[in-house]
Amino acid sequence: MPDADPLLEVRDLHVHFHTDAGLFRAVDGISFSVPRGKTLGIVGESGCGKSVTSLAIMRLLAQPPARYAGGDILFEGKSLLKLSEAEMRKLRGGKIGMIFQEPMTSLNPVYTIADQIIESLRAHGMTDRARARARAIEMLKMVGLPSPEKRADDFPHQLSGGQRQRVMIALALANDPQLLIADEPTTALDVTIQAQILALMRDLSARTGASVVLITHDLGVVAETCDEVVVMYAGNVVERAPVASLFEAPQHPYTIGLMAAVPRIDTTSDRLETIPGSVPPPYMLIPGCKFASRCPLADGRCTAERPPLREIAPSHFVACWQAPIEEATR
Numbered sequence: 001m002p003d004a005d006p007l008l009e010v011r012d013l014h015v016h017f018h019t020d021a022g023l024f025r026a027v028d029g030i031s032f033s034v035p036r037g038k039t040l041g042i043v044g045e046s047g048c049g050k051s052v053t054s055l056a057i058m059r060l061l062a063q064p065p066a067r068y069a070g071g072d073i074l075f076e077g078k079s080l081l082k083l084s085e086a087e088m089r090k091l092r093g094g095k096i097g098m099i100f101q102e103p104m105t106s107l108n109p110v111y112t113i114a115d116q117i118i119e120s121l122r123a124h125g126m127t128d129r130a131r132a133r134a135r136a137i138e139m140l141k142m143v144g145l146p147s148p149e150k151r152a153d154d155f156p157h158q159l160s161g162g163q164r165q166r167v168m169i170a171l172a173l174a175n176d177p178q179l180l181i182a183d184e185p186t187t188a189l190d191v192t193i194q195a196q197i198l199a200l201m202r203d204l205s206a207r208t209g210a211s212v213v214l215i216t217h218d219l220g221v222v223a224e225t226c227d228e229v230v231v232m233y234a235g236n237v238v239e240r241a242p243v244a245s246l247f248e249a250p251q252h253p254y255t256i257g258l259m260a261a262v263p264r265i266d267t268t269s270d271r272l273e274t275i276p277g278s279v280p281p282p283y284m285l286i287p288g289c290k291f292a293s294r295c296p297l298a299d300g301r302c303t304a305e306r307p308p309l310r311e312i313a314p315s316h317f318v319a320c321w322q323a324p325i326e327e328a329t330r
């Protein structure tokens, strides 16, 4: 998806954690961009750096232990790393909305759901309280909360998990964001509710033209929701492709393994039983491909030299010395 003017661009981003055990390269040089109006999926096993990436974009990582160790994050062409904390606060909940896995960590238990949306609207410039309340109720209606006028004055604990996630989406969308970052927004929900929430997000982004970064460990969710996909492994992007191209012809041995693990309809587990071995220890410096120790195709070059992302089909990038991989091997 070539786009000269993407809404969000992550350029060779490095995020390190400095801990007593040593230096951990949680995000180790990743690049991707999100075109306007499109949904980008970020997928990979638990621990590969998806949440650190989303928190890094929002500048919500505590520093220390985190440190931006290189690269840049551009939103509307401007570096987010150069903004003041006040400018960043204006963006969060304004032009950039966020949805997390567990709504109770983002919803304040002591305020009604209407008041939380009203507060966010007021913080971003809608000072007329009656107008803000009307808008809050309109948002709750839009995300499909039943009897929104009545439920608006409920506290978060009075709602079900699915309803709370709808409120989070209403809150995230209240100020018409151009970018919505959703980190495992449906992982804690049961399968039927998951499908409803994903349909809702798709519908809302189609209606408002917002771009979405959807983070998940679930390739099924990606297939249903995304235009383009980034596959992460141990802090690296190993593959990046339009969704159809990724599913038709996955090119990285890790992605191929991930796909082989999909048929189990088990959304609570993100272990990959089909790929033997494990991710390298976090503090180990790996000069080559981090997947090499688990890869059936790895050779000497793979362990010696980090493969760069290369375009091997239109808009389809893979970081693997062995690619393109023949269909018979997949």
Ligand SMILES: Nc1ncnc2c1ncn2[C@@H]1O[C@H](COP(=O)(O)OP(=O)(O)O)[C@@H](O)[C@H]1O
Residues within 6 Å of the ligand: 017, 019, 024, 026, 044, 045, 046, 047, 048, 049, 050, 051, 052, 053, 065, 066, 282
């Ligand atoms: N504050 C922190 N200090 C040290 N390590 C961290 C911290 N936050 C995250 N990590 C590590 O960074 C890695 C990536 O984490 P994360 O982005 O949360 O993974 P996921 O892909 O499951 O969202 C993990 O190994 C995690 O333990």
Ligand SMILES: [Mg+2]
Residues within 6 Å of the ligand: 050, 051, 052, 183, 184
């Ligand atoms: Mg995570």
